[in-house]
Structures are given as C-alpha cells and as structure tokens.
Amino acid sequence: MCGIIGAVGLNNIQNILLQSLKSMEYRGYDSAGICIQGEQHLHTRKAKGKLINLEHLLEQSPLTGSLGIGHTRWATHGVPEVRNAHPHQTESIAIVHNGIIENHKQLRESLSAAGATFDSDTDSETIPWLWQQEYTKNNNPEIAFHNTLNQLQGAFAIAGIQANEHKLWFARRGSPLLLAKGEAGVFVASDALAVGTVASHVIYLQEGQWGWSDLEHIHIFNEDGSQAAIQWEPMPEMVAATEKGPYAHYMLKEIHEQPRVFLDILNAYAPDKQHIHFPQAAFIENDPLPSRIIMVACGTSYHAALTARYWLERYLKIPVEVDVASEFRYRDPVIGDNTWFITLSQSGETADTLEALRLFKQQTPQNKTLVFCNVASSSMVRESDGVIELYAGPEIGVASTKAYTAQLLALALFSLKLASNANAMPPEETTKHIQYLFDASQGVESLLNNTPIFDKLTPLFSQSHGALFLGRGPCYPLALEGALKLKEISYLHAEGYPAGEMKHGPIALIDENLPVIVLALRQYHLDKVISNLHEVQARGAKVILITDIPEKEYPTNVDTIIHIPEGDFFSAPLLASIPLQYLAYNVARFKGTDVDQPRNLAKSVTVE
Numbered sequence: 108m109c110g111i112i113g114a115v116g117l118n119n120i121q122n123i124l125l126q127s128l129k130s131m132e133y134r135g136y137d138s139a140g141i142c143i144q145g146e147q148h149l150h151t152r153k154a155k156g157k158l159i160n161l162e163h164l165l166e167q168s169p170l171t172g173s174l175g176i177g178h179t180r181w182a183t184h185g186v187p188e189v190r191n192a193h194p195h196q197t198e199s200i201a202i203v204h205n206g207i208i209e210n211h212k213q214l215r216e217s218l219s220a221a222g223a224t225f226d227s228d229t230d231s232e233t234i235p236w237l238w239q240q241e242y243t244k245n246n247n248p249e250i251a252f253h254n255t256l257n258q259l260q261g262a263f264a265i266a267g268i269q270a271n272e273h274k275l276w277f278a279r280r281g282s283p284l285l286l287a288k289g290e291a292g293v294f295v296a297s298d299a300l301a302v303g304t305v306a307s308h309v310i311y312l313q314e315g316q317w318g319w320s321d322l323e324h325i326h327i328f329n330e331d332g333s334q335a336a337i338q339w340e341p342m343p344e345m346v347a348a349t350e351k352g353p354y355a356h357y358m359l360k361e362i363h364e365q366p367r368v369f370l371d372i373l374n375a376y377a378p379d380k381q382h383i384h385f386p387q388a389a390f391i392e393n394d395p396l397p398s399r400i401i402m403v404a405c406g407t408s409y410h411a412a413l414t415a416r417y418w419l420e421r422y423l424k425i426p427v428e429v430d431v432a433s434e435f436r437y438r439d440p441v442i443g444d445n446t447w448f449i450t451l452s453q454s455g456e457t458a459d460t461l462e463a464l465r466l467f468k469q470q471t472p473q474n475k476t477l478v479f480c481n482v483a484s485s486s487m488v489r490e491s492d493g494v495i496e497l498y499a500g501p502e503i504g505v506a507s508t509k510a511y512t513a514q515l516l517a518l519a520l521f522s523l524k525l526a527s528n529a530n531a532m533p534p535e536e537t538t539k540h541i542q543y544l545f546d547a548s549q550g551v552e553s554l555l556n557n558t559p560i561f562d563k564l565t566p567l568f569s570q571s572h573g574a575l576f577l578g579r580g581p582c583y584p585l586a587l588e589g590a591l592k593l594k595e596i597s598y599l600h601a602e603g604y605p606a607g608e609m610k611h612g613p614i615a616l617i618d619e620n621l622p623v624i625v626l627a628l629r630q631y632h633l634d635k636v637i638s639n640l641h642e643v644q645a646r647g648a649k650v651i652l653i654t655d656i657p658e659k660e661y662p663t664n665v666d667t668i669i670h671i672p673e674g675d676f677f678s679a680p681l682l683a684s685i686p687l688q689y690l691a692y693n694v695a696r697f698k699g700t701d702v703d704q705p706r707n708l709a710k711s712v713t714v715e
C-alpha cells in the first residue's frame with residue numbers, strides 16, 4: 108500500500124531510487140514519482156500508471172543528485188493522476204508518504220488560511236506545508252520536524268528532503284519503515300526488498316520513531332523526542348528470492364515454490380516427524396490450553412484461519428472464533444480471560460489486523476497473542492507474544508498463493524500440537540498426520556509436474572458471467588479462497604459457498620454458462636457434497652469437479668474432473684489448493700489481465 112524510498116548516497120541516486128521502487132511496485136502501481144535535491148532547488152518527476160512510465164520520463168529528462176526520495180502509489184485520497192502522485196512539495200520541502208493523515212481537512216483549512224496553495228486532492232500534501240510552516244517558526248530543524256509529526260493524526264511512514272540541507276528525514280507511526288546502510292549510502296524504505304541489493308545492514312524503526320541522516324551521521328529519536336539507540340542488524344539475503352527466473356509471472360513462480368516451502372516449514376517445526384516445536388512461541392508448550400481462541404485476519408489469511416477452525420475445534424473442544432479484522436476491531440468484541448488471540452498475515456503489516464491485535468492487547472493484556480506471519484521483521488511479529496514464521500520467502504504476486512498454503516500447513520501443525528497437548532491425539536496418530544503433511548509436498552510436486560491437466564478448465568470460462576465454488580467443512584473456506592483468487596486476477600465475479608447452503612439462494616444463479624467448481628474430498632462429507640453436485644448438474648451448470656476419489660468408485664458423469672492425490676484430515680486442503688490457484692492463473696492469462704499487479708489492488712494493505 109504505497110512504497111516509499113529515500114536515499115542519501117555517495118553518487119547520483121536516481122537509478123537506486125528507481126530500482127527500489129521497482130522492488131516495491133507490488134505495494135501500489137497507479138502512479139510513481141521521485142524528487143532529487145539539485146544545487147539550489149528540488150527537482151521532481153512524476154508519471155501516472157506503472158513505474159515504466161516514470162522510467163521513460165526519466166530517460167527523456169534525467170535527474171542528478173545524491174539526496175532524494177521516491178514513491179509508488181496506491182490511491183487513497185484523490186484519483187490516480189500526476190497531480191496526486193508523490194512526492195508532494197512546497198518550493199523547498201518534499202515528502203513521500205505511506206498511510207493516511209486523518210486530520211488532513213482541518214490541516215488544509217488552517218494551512219490555506221496561512222497562505223499554503225495545494226495542487227493535489229491528497230491528504231499527504233498537508234505534510235510539506237505543515238513542515239514548511241514549522242520550519243519558518245523554528246530555527247531548529249529537529250524541533251520543526253518533530254512539531255510537524257506531533258500535529259499529524261493517523262498512520263504514516265514519511266521520507267522527506269529540503270532544498271537547502273543535505274539531510275534525509277524520516278518518521279514512522281503506524282506504517283512500516285526501515286533504515287538501511289551500505290557502500291552506496293543510507294536509505295529509508297517501506298520494505299527490505301527495496302534496498303536488498305544496495306544495503307548490508309538494517310534497522311527496523313519502532314512505532315513513533317523519527318530522525319534524519321546524512322552520510323556521516325544518523326540520528327533516531329523516539330516519539331517523545333528522546334534519543335534512540337542505533338542497533339544495526341545484517342540485511343537478510345533476499346535478492347535471488349525476488350527474481351522471476353524462468354517463470355512468466357511471480358504468481359506462477361510462487362505456485363511452483365510450494366513443495367519447497369512445505370518442506371522448509373515441516374523441517375523447521377517437525378524435523379523428526381514425531382514432535383512439533385515452535386521455538387518462537389514458548390507459551391504454546393508451557394501454558395495450559397486456553398478456554399477460547401480468537402483468530403483474526405483479512406482476505407486470504409482469513410480463509411486460512413477459517414479452515415483451521417475445523418481442525419482445532421474437532422480436537423480441542425473449545426470455541427474457536429474467526430473474524431475479519433475490520434469487523435472485529437469495530438464491533439466492541441467481548442474478549443474475557445483465558446483466551447489466545449491469533450493473527451494471520453503474509454505481510455504482518457495489514458492495518459486492520461495490526462490494529463485488531465493492538466486492541467486485543469490493550470483490552471486484555473493478560474492474554475497471550477500469537478501471529479502466523481511470513482515477514483519476520485514485521486510489526487505484527489514484533490508486537491505478538493509468540494510467532495510462527497511461515498518461511499515462504501518473499502511473495503511478490505499480489506494474489507497470495509504460497510503464503511496461503513504455508514499458513515494452512517503451519518496451522519495444521521499448530522492444531523496437531525495443541526491436540527497432543529490436550530491429550531486428544533495419541534503420539535502415533537500425530538506421527539501419521541505429520542507424514543501425510545510431508546507427503547503433501549510430493550503430491551503438490553506431482554500436480555505441478557502435470558499442469559496441462561489444468562488447461563482444460565480455461566475454455567469453460569470463455570462465455571461465463573461468473574463462477575460458483577462449493578465445498579463443505581474445511582473445503583468451504585477453500586471455496587471462498589478459490590473464488591477470491593479468480594476474482595482478484597481475472598476480474599470475473601465469483602462466489603464461494605458452503606455446498607449445503609447453495610439451495611438457499613445461489614442455486615438461482617445456475618445456468619448453462621455458469622461454471623460451478625465443486626470440491627469433493629474423501630475427508631469432508633463426501634456423500635453430501637456429491638448430492639449437492641447432482642443438484643447443480645440437474646440445473647445445467649458446467650461442473651468442474653476437484654476430487655481425490657477415483658471416478659469408478661464414485662461415478663459422477665462430470666465432464667471436467669481434476670484428480671488430486673488423496674490427503675488426510677489436515678493435508679487434503681493443501682493439495683486441493685493447487686488446482687484453484689492454477690485455474691485462476693489460467694483464466695487470468697486467457698483474459699489477458701495483469702496477473703501479478705491486478706487492477707485496484709496492492710500487496711500490503713497498510714491503510715484501513
């Protein structure tokens with residue numbers, strides 16, 4: 108949700124800024140811009156649309172200088188137009204911003220009354236004007252910047268420069284920001300991916316921290332103005348992980364990485380195939396089971412949580428509630444004691460999930476919090492009592508694939524662990540289930556070695572006005588996920604529904620042009636799902652059956668069947684995810700949409 112970069116370098120930093128924006132384009136891609144300090148003035152270039160447009164503009168009129176900032180935008184306030192693209196500036200101050208300034212209307216009014224002239228419809232443009240005002244009032248630049256931050260309400264990560272001082276300013280409150288250094292200079296960025304090739308060390312800024320840097324000095328302050336310690340960590344290796352390799356799209360690459368990701372997770376948490384151990388969540392081992400679990404997430408991560416509820420409730424016999432974060436945080440939730448709160452997030456920065464976590468901690472600090480997360484340095488990881496890291500590696504495609512199945516797998520291990528803690532599962536049964544999870548890696552590999560089987564699905568979508576995904580039990584959330592994947596990247600309307608609920612309404616949608624994808628797995632109410640399938644067939648729908656049952660065992664007369672390897676209660680959804688991902692990918696390619704950067708979306712939703 109917007110990527111920001113700032114650099115103070117030894118040499119010209121235009122190309123570093125561009126390269127960094129390229130690595131963060133997944134965060135937003137409706138416009139982009141950079142501003143570089145010249146000898147006397149700030150020089151800015153902005154372009155609407157993808158970064159390539161800015162690159163072309165810079166080819167025609169390049170910028171030179173060693174201090175600058177850049178931004179790739181996902182619009183919140185103001186349509187995607189050049190005038191709303193960042194950087195925003197006065198004559199002598201320029202900023203890039205990720206987040207939302209909630210009091211921008213009041214600021215705009217008071218700043219306009221004092222002579223500010225706004226060019227954009229954005230909330231962000233109030234920042235340089237406010238800073239300018241404070242700078243005029245105060246001789247001390249640190250006080251001016253701190254006063255500016257103190258007047259901003261909402262969430263922000265900001266990088267800023269001034270025309271007359273060779274300093275890179277930065278601040279973080281509510282949106283992610285890190286500081287990095289390498290031979291080429293000092294940087295601030297929304298994401299380590301942005302500086303992976305130029306920096307060797309990193310500091311993940313804490314909530315409320317701000318400061319400035321030039322090539323010789325770095326000053327970090329806490330929200331109250333006190334000086335913060337500077338503790339560099341080595342930059343994680345990530346360059347190879349962010350290259351597409353031989354694949355046409357990141358999404359395709361990430362789908363194909365899943366067998367490796369499965370093994371990484373299993374080898375991290377259950378290497379001997381008998382015992383499960385989460386080293387960064389000691390309370391799972393040491394504390395008694397809670398009387399209730401609440402799981403909160405958004406989008407695909409929410410779907411993973413829904414599947415886990417079936418696993419946990421079956422063995423633990425305690426209530427497991429699952430909620431979308433934006434609902435949880437505003438519905439005055441009743442929490443109570445003895446409750447574990449679990450968040451799930453690929454990025455660990457999703458604003459609603461992060462705020463739900465903070466709300467929970469504020470209301471019941473005595474309860475434990477756990478996050479399933481793919482980004483070890485993220486805010487959710489830092490703010491939770493325990494962490495189950497997903498080890499999926501950077502996920503660049505906006506549509507989540509490997510992070511989703513990584514969540515499912517880690518949740519399966521977590522459920523097995525708690526079942527064993529609760530003496531609800533004998534050790535030999537746990538071992539059997541773990542073996543099934545290891546086998547799922549091979550099962551997925553075999554599906555991915557035979558992808559032409561998925562090609563026959565695409566033509567069914569050439570005339571369709573939408574699609575319906577049906578499943579029961581843990582396959583119901585899988586149906587939701589299949590539908591989400593399809594709509595995200597092919598822009599086709601799709602619904603996921605519990606198969607048993609279909610006749611209470613959605614059956615009216617069915618005609619000969621509606622593909623209905625039925626998930627029928629041996630583990631989950633097979634007979635009942637097959638009855639639902641017949642009801643759909645009888646109304647002329649084009650059925651696609653995804654199943655682990657041989658046709659001769661269960662004749663269905665469906666024309667389009669995708670057979671997947673058979674899994675057990677925990678591993679079956681991992682295997683069934685693959686055809687759903689491939690289906691969405693193939694339909695999107697058929698429709699010619701932008702698979703990795705679908706319209707209106709961004710990878711990391713850091714505004715509510």
Ligand code: M6R
Binds near residue numbers: 405455
């Ligand atoms: O980073 P998170 O897992 O917290 O993100 C949550 C959702 O924004 C995300 O899953 C979104 O739905 C994806 N585009 C799904 O493909």
